[in-house]
Amino acid sequence: xxKPDVYEASDYAGLETKNAKFYYGYEQKYCKTCKEFIEPxxxxxxxxxxxxxxxxxxxxxEIKIPFSTLGGTDEWDCVGxxxxxxxxxxxxxxxxxxxxxxxxx
Ligand SMILES: [Zn+2]
Numbered sequence: 007x008x009k010p011d012v013y014e015a016s017d018y019a020g021l022e023t024k025n026a027k028f029y030y031g032y033e034q035k036y037c038k039t040c041k042e043f044i045e046p047x048x049x050x051x052x053x054x055x056x057x058x059x060x061x062x063x064x065x066x067x068e069i070k071i072p073f074s075t076l077g078g079t080d081e082w083d084c085v086g087x088x089x090x091x092x093x094x095x096x097x098x099x100x101x102x103x104x105x106x107x108x109x110x111x
Contacts (some may be wrong), residue, residue, distance in 0.1 A: 007025070008024055009022075010022065010023040011023075014084060014085050014088075015031075015033050015084075016082070016084075017032045017058075017082065017084065018030065018031025018032055018033060018084055019031060019084035019085045019087075019088040020088065023087065025064060025065075026062065026063065026064035026065075027061075027062070027063040027064070028060070028061070028062050028063075028088060028091060028092050028095075029060070029061045029062075030058065030059070030060045030061070030084050030087045030088040030091055031058055031084050031096065032058055033046045033047070034046065034058065034059035034060070034061045034070060035048075035049075035050075035056040035058065035059060036056060036057050036058075036059050036072035036075070037050040037052075037054045037055075037056050037072070038054065038055055038056070038057060038072075039054035039055070040052065040054060043059065043066065043070050044056060049082070052067070057072050057073045057074060057081060057085075058072075058073050058081055058082075058087070059071060059072050059073065060073075060076055060087060060088065060090070060091030060094075061091075062091060062092070062095050062108075065066065069095070071091055071094065073087060076090045076091060076094070078090055
């Protein structure tokens with residue numbers, strides 16, 4: 007099945023394809039004070055303020071980008087921040103595309 011899965015709610019949004027996963031929202035957090043990524047479902051040990059992150063996983067690598075680095079205008083515009091993150095990935099990585107690719111249902 008090649009059709010990507012797109013999902014969103016008030017505090018997260020994501021895109022999953024056959025070979026990549028992109029996510030933005032509350033499950034991926036970054037502590038602004040400790041400057042560390044926080045494991046999903048955990049909080050900073052010192053109760054510092056945290057921010058949501060964009061996460062991309064593909065080709066065996068995982069990339070996380072905190073909201074303040076993404077440069078969005080609203081931390082809870084999850085779809086907008088998801089798109090910003092995907093845009094950064096596309097701008098930074100050379101992707102080999104199959105130009106003969108059609109859409110299979
Ligand atoms: Zn902290």
